[in-house]
Amino acid sequence: MNLLRLALAYLVDRLGTTILTILLLALGVATVTVILLVGHQLRDRIGREIAGVDLVVGAKGSPLQLILSAVFQIDVPTGNVPLAEADIVRRHPLVARAIPIAMGDTAGGFRIVGTEPTLLEMRGAALARGRIWQAPMEAVLGAAVARASGLDLGATFVGAHGLGGTGFAHAEHPYTIVGILAPTGTVLDRLILTAVESVWQVHAPARPQPTGPPAAEEHGAEAHGDGAHRHGEQEGHVARRAPPEKAEITALLVRYRSPLAAVQLPRLVNAQPSLQAASPAFEAARLLAIVGFGLDAFRLVGIVLVTAAALSVFVALSNALEERRGDLALMRVLGATRGLVFRSLLLEALLLTGSGLVLGLVLGHSTVEVLAALFRQASEAGMTGWVLAPEELWLLPGVLGLGLLAASIPVIRAYRTDLASTLARA
């Protein structure tokens, strides 16, 4: 016999009430947990996607749409921009780095994105197998693409025109898989990456491309060096490939060289006939504000549930202790001090709220995991139940505190119980 066994015996003795109370508490905690997890992962994910990108330059239109399409790869682009205009930005002295993004096709539902290896560097993406693309029509698969398609190094595939995945197939322009990325936890996992030239080649009028072998040699040399060697070659990279006359890209991901750029560059970009500049940080904040309202509403529901659950802890313990006044007095007669009786009741309350809390956390995390498994959007957004939102740590003292507060009233009443009258009455 010890305090724990005693408390457990009492909880088991009124199993129905105990289970209901724990379930109610668990539901509240689970709701709050789901909201915290989703909110945390959303913010975290958005932060990871926009990291290293100060400005996105693309076709005029909705700035949010530009960010969504070029950075998050979820919306359709606002259009394409002429390479010549984009080069004005690339060559600007206040630009430290500008990564081109060229979109147009999909394969197996995954976007084919023409870009430069710098994008991988920026995201810290490592190759799981194979190598980076060195010539047009060589492709590197994101981890999720490789897993979903089952395609391996050396396999070929063709793109389908358009981002809807229903366009005609570019059957005469097959891609060859040369590399597969390790998971990054960013949108790269769901992209097929290739050289910008590939996108041009696929969409060029049917005539032989002048580029090819020379570019391959150039990249071949580059691949032997480590990442640091590539930096110097960034400027004029596209230009050296002798792009087709009216070559276009979809967007440029720009990194400023100095804070001064934030003042000058957007104005310069927006002055160009077909360009617009959008700040990912600003648009992401706007996006979060919209989503955040929904999350807040859910959070309120969760708090109401937890409060209701705390009330049920109060009711359950009040009833239990009322029923048990005789037992409590008896414990005193058997030699228990007030303190010991107090501790045993507190332990019972703690077990009740603790189980509700733990069950709620498990339930909340499982729910997010199940949501991720059920809904493609959730898994694409990188949702998983296997992480801990830092705010969850507040749930521990919060819920336990609320449970103990709810328990304290009946427990204190029991503590004050007058022995003689209680026993005489029974």
Place this chain on the structure above:
Amino acid sequence: MAAPSPGSGPVTSEFAGAAAVTLEGLRYTIGPRTILALEYWSVPDRGRALVLGPSGSGKTTLLQLLAGLALPSAGRILIAGRDLAAMSEGDRDVFRGRTIGFVFQALHLVRALSVLDNLRLATFLTGTERSREELEALLQAVGLGERAGARPADLSQGEAQRVAIARALVNRPRLILADEPTSALDDRNARTVIELLLARAEEAGAALVVATHDARILPWFEQRLELGSGR
């Protein structure tokens, strides 16, 4: 067998073989009402005493005063030479657990616990150690060897009464207080229970005070305290 010793003089607490119970100038009032008034009463070490009186005469109240569950309005109560009122509440709780075994009129078995665990609870709350074998031997002695795992709700009245007695004995008290232990029982059960109480008290070397209005058990006791009808 100790002889009844009313009026044999006050027993001081310094005396090693102190009387189990000594009352001096006891008065217990609730509001304006005097529930109990006793000039002097004593039960010797290992003595057996019966507290008699009609319903409402204060039998239960007296046992509760003896157990320190209530404190006298005036006068002194010495249990094994110790003045209960002079102790702190916590000390009194501990003293009560170790020195006094109480069999309630309403038994008060903990229904959430098995018979065996009801005994364990009593040892746990006083911090005494009893092996499972000792506890089972005790249940055996009250004729409940087979019922260790049963819940109080599943016991007959007589069985429940015997569990309550076993629980009062488990901490080897110096004084056993039993409130109406036989009133709810038929003749045969009443006889079993009272003989059990006497035998166990004898074996444990404890004094026994039984409060009752049950005339059937008069023959077993030499010392009697008659309480008047309620005032």
